[in-house]
Amino acid sequence: MxxxxxxxxxxxxxxxxxxxxxxxxxxxxxxxxxxxxxxxxxxxxxxxxxxxxxxxxxxxxxxxxxxxxxxxxxxxxxxxxxxxxxxxxxxxxxxxxxxxxxxxxxxxxxxxxxxxxxxxxxxxxxxxxxxxxxxxxxxxxxxxxxxxxxxxxxxxxxxxxxxxDFAFPLTFMALMMPAIKDRPTAVAAIVGGSIAVISKPLPYNLGLILAAVTGILSGFAAETLQNQIHLRKIL
Amino acid sequence: MNLKPEIIWGLILVIALGNFLLRFSFLYLFGRVEAPQWLTRLLRFVPAAVLSALVIPALVAPKNIIDISLGNERLIAGLAGMLAAWYSKNILATLAVGLTIFWILRLI
Known part of the structure; x- marks a missing residue:
């Protein structure tokens, strides 16, 4: 004890x-x-x-x-x-x-x-x-x-x-910066942010969900691509 | 905000239940199911993608129309806040810089 x-x-x-x-x-x-x-x-x-x-x-x-x-x-x-x-x-x-x-x-x-x-x-x-x-x-x-x-x-x-209310985006910014650690996470942020702007007219703010999902998938794709290029260099 | 109190409490309870299940997920399942590698790889991108999706439209299109001009106080103050966030990685410093510039621009 x-x-x-x-x-x-x-x-x-x-x-x-x-x-x-x-x-x-x-x-x-x-x-x-x-x-x-x-x-x-x-x-x-x-x-x-x-x-x-x-x-x-x-x-x-x-x-x-x-x-x-x-x-x-x-x-x-x-x-x-x-x-x-x-x-x-x-x-x-x-x-x-x-x-x-x-x-x-x-x-x-x-x-x-x-x-x-x-x-x-x-x-x-x-x-x-x-x-x-x-x-x-x-x-x-x-x-x-x-x-x-x-x-x-x-x-x-x-x-x-x-x-x-402007404190909200500012707070998210301070949380977002440490989350951008490398190129794939930067891709996730850029795609997520851009899709969110373009899809803002969608009803019920569904654009936000669309942006989140495409951002996450783009980051994943960027990382996969990066790994393949890296692998090819080693081989 | 135009939601009834019952809806607000419904929101709180539904979100809370989901959060608990996310937190309990593998603490409950461990030994029965392993977390697949693709899942942990996908989850790594959640914060950057979601937070950016919340931030960028609030700056670039605060009134639902894309407005990239010096007249958009939220965009200018937001860019200043972004610089502060980048250098300080600190919430209070970001708020101080962003809100101060926002208030000054609104006075002009």
Whole structure:
């Protein structure tokens, strides 16, 4: 039990520096939720149940332009497809735990808790995986709820005339830049962005889904092409 | 926004359920099904493609019509924000630069 305690605290310690970026992000998401017209209760429901910042921002932007509910749901899910990747990568470390425990660990998956934990698991075999992961993930969740609440309270004080809706594309930009790591991901971004502009007249904002899918496939195709050219050079 | 509270709560619950299933997917399936390689390769492109699809139209066509001119404040402020995002990789710095320029342009 002592080791569990120690590794839990190690997780807590190593997630804390990352909260510096998370706290303002959660606060801005709370402010934005109220700015598009959600009640405090609904905004808190988003933070606690949807529990995924980038998709929450996308939901608020789409609510602001009166997109159809189906497009809002699809867009949020597409943004969160990356969780499948995290789930697959964490699974080997938690396979011996009961299903109920694993479902709790699953709910707590975030970009930050995943990144910090997997980094440690790769380096050190002896750490108690469950304890360390819970240390990172529980602190992350607590910071997310609390900062969202602060943002929701502040948000109701900010007048709409400030044009804070422009904060949405700016936030996505800051999230997008680190995601463009190489040529194939750049292709995905360029194709996704261009198709989104061209297909904007489509009804219910369906253009967004079309743009996302073609962007992802173009990136995949570009990578395949790149690998083939690389292979040919070696041979 | 013009949705009824029931629809909003429906949205929250449906999206939340989907998110949970995405998060639980392989934590539940592990040992039974392996993640195929093509899937992990495809998933790598999700953030770049989706985020760009959300950003670019909001700058280039804020009023549903393509407007590439100096009169489009969102485009100019957005390009400045993009530079800030590229150099800082920081959300707060991007917001500060983008919003400040946006507000100045609207005053002019």
């Amino acid at each position: 002592h080791a569990f305690h120690k590794d839990f605290l190690a997780g807590v310690r190593e997630i804390i520096p990352i909260l510096l970026g998370v706290i303002p992000f959660a606060m801005i998401s709370g402010v934005s939720a109220v700015a598009v017209g959600l009640t405090g209760c609904q905004a808190m429901g988003m933070a606690a149940f949807v529990f995924a910042g980038a998709s929450q921002f996308a939901i608020y932007q789409l609510l602001a332009i009166n997109a159809s509910p189906i497009v809002i749901v699809m867009t949020a899910w597409i943004i969160n497809l990356r969780f499948i990747m995290y789930s697959a990568s964490l699974a080997p470390y938690f396979q011996k735990l009961p299903t109920r425990t694993r479902s709790l660990l699953a709910y707590l998956i975030t970009d930050q808790a995943y990144a910090v934990s997997i980094n440690r698991f790769d380096k050190e075999e002896t750490v108690n995986h469950q304890a360390y992961y819970l240390g990172t993930a529980v602190v992350m969740a607590a910071a997310w709820y609390f900062s969202s609440l602060v943002g929701i309270v502040l948000g109701s004080q900010i007048p709409a005339s400030w044009g804070l």
